[in-house]
Amino acid sequence: MDESQTNQNPKSGYKQSIPLYMKAISGSFGGVMEACCLQPIDVIKTRLQLDTKGNYKGIIHCGATVSHTEGVRALWKGMTPFATHLTFKYALRMGSNAVLQSAFKDSTTGSLSNQGRVLAGFGAGVLEALLIVTPFEVVKIRLQQQKGLSPELFKYKGPIHCARTIIHEEGIFGLWAGAAPTVMRNGTNQAAMFTAKNAFDVILWKKHEGDQKVLQPWQSMISGFLAGTAGPVCTGPFDVVKTRLMAQSRDGGELKYKGMIHAIQTIHAEEGLQALWKGLLPRLMRIPPGQAIMWAVADQIIGLYERRYIYSAAL
Template identity: 35%
Template sequence: MSSATQKPQTKGRGITDLVAGGTAGLFEALCCHPLDTVKVRMQLYRKSGQKPPGFLKTGINIVQKETFLSLYKGLGAVVIGIVPKMGLRFSSYEFYRSLLYAPDGSISTSSTFLAGVGAGITEAVLVVNPMEVVKIRLQAQHHSMADPLDIPKYRNAPHAAYVIVKEEGFKTLYRGVSLTAARQATNQGVNFTVYSKIKEYLQGYHQTDVLPAWETSCIGLISGALGPLSNAPLDTIKTRLQKTTYASNESGMVRIVKIGKQLVHEEGMAALYKGITPRIMRVAPGQAVTFTVYEFMKGVLSGDTPIPSLTSGNKKLD
């Protein structure tokens, strides 16, 4: 029976998925974080009578005014959160997926989508939202890292989390959680569905369970690009909501609607898609890195993929 229809063995897979997913997340953050900083700055830009700076100009402005290292603002929050996030994403996806197999071992496209939705909600509630509140606060700070006298309010991720909780309360870390959950659910529903179906097709085409790394990267790139297109307005409103530092007695839904209406009224419908270019440029290659590293690490941990050895190269040099 082919890998597309055969129900996989799940015994011992939880730890493998957790470790492989966490490692993949670490590599993804290190490679793609500057694009996320540019995306956040574009989403936070407020209309001032001038044409909003584009993707390249926003990045150049950050580097010129705040140094190149400023593109990595908030990286600490991401690294602290992304390892458990990705571990949870893949392990929970495989868990939900295992519950949805048909008696003959096959799984439908709708079930794959539901497993992805479940994984997205799980990671959003447990890890992503608190991490993003801290990350966005750090990325929103306009200060030069080259000037030692320019001391920001939030020095690093742990300090930012401490200050936020102390001044605004623990619940602030969950500001916008409904939007984050909706965004992650649609992201991962689309992401895993497209990835798994293209992967199954290529496995059948090549008559093998193991695909070349470049094909895995291409599948991740395609699946990763489709998610942001499905929920860009949610992400823009979420960023504005999580950036605010003042307390409010209004319910989350009221504030979400208010921010959305204000954006459209002041800046037009296009404002809901602010930062979509860097977001796709961030998420798509990020998913290419994530799935490639995940598949490799899963193979290594399960013993199916040998670890590359440098001995043969050393012998050739000798």
């Protein structure tokens, strides 16, 4: 469902936009559902991206190793910051994208061009990267990289303790390690995702903005899944670099990676070009299904609101 959508009853001429808070709420609920279902894949992705010695042979081996050596619950490490950050991220993403789409609409016709849709998505991705994603993912990744069966021996005891420790040891900006590649990754991802979701809704289901048609959950899932596939392939290097920068701390001396460009050069020199796409398969296992789940929930919440408070009022 397109975020710039307005609803109009052709008989009454009644026209009303979906409130921004409803778009934010729909995204939040979708994010919670996504986090609960797909956290293990995110843990595996992080472990693969941090594996510089080839300890894990692939996705299945990594998951089995983590479960065997650390317990099944280890696959949900970092769940609290992950679910919290998804909740706030999707609320900010859906709301800011709607605001930006409104700003990019043609003042005469009220239509939104493809260029405006791309720019709105990119802007929403940049905002979520700076305000939500980066600090939450720093905490999540620090928690996920801890190994062992004895939590009392872990450096970080939980998300709050982790954040406090990072601030104490590295300063407040330690929570924004890897901000540059995160901005590039999320901006590009959301530009592609919002544009593709709208395109697939039109191509597959003849769903146009403002046509009062509410997609079935399975239709939203297919559109969301397809829309979520392009980003991970294009932004793989940014995601690997982001993870490496977020995982390193100063307690061991000098930082290995000095920044985004230096990290890309170092990884390429030491591990080869393919290392910049480490964790791509688990990303493809997580992001497209995640978008499918999120859009299925979000579209239904928006659809319920439309039917109860907009369409019925227009009749």
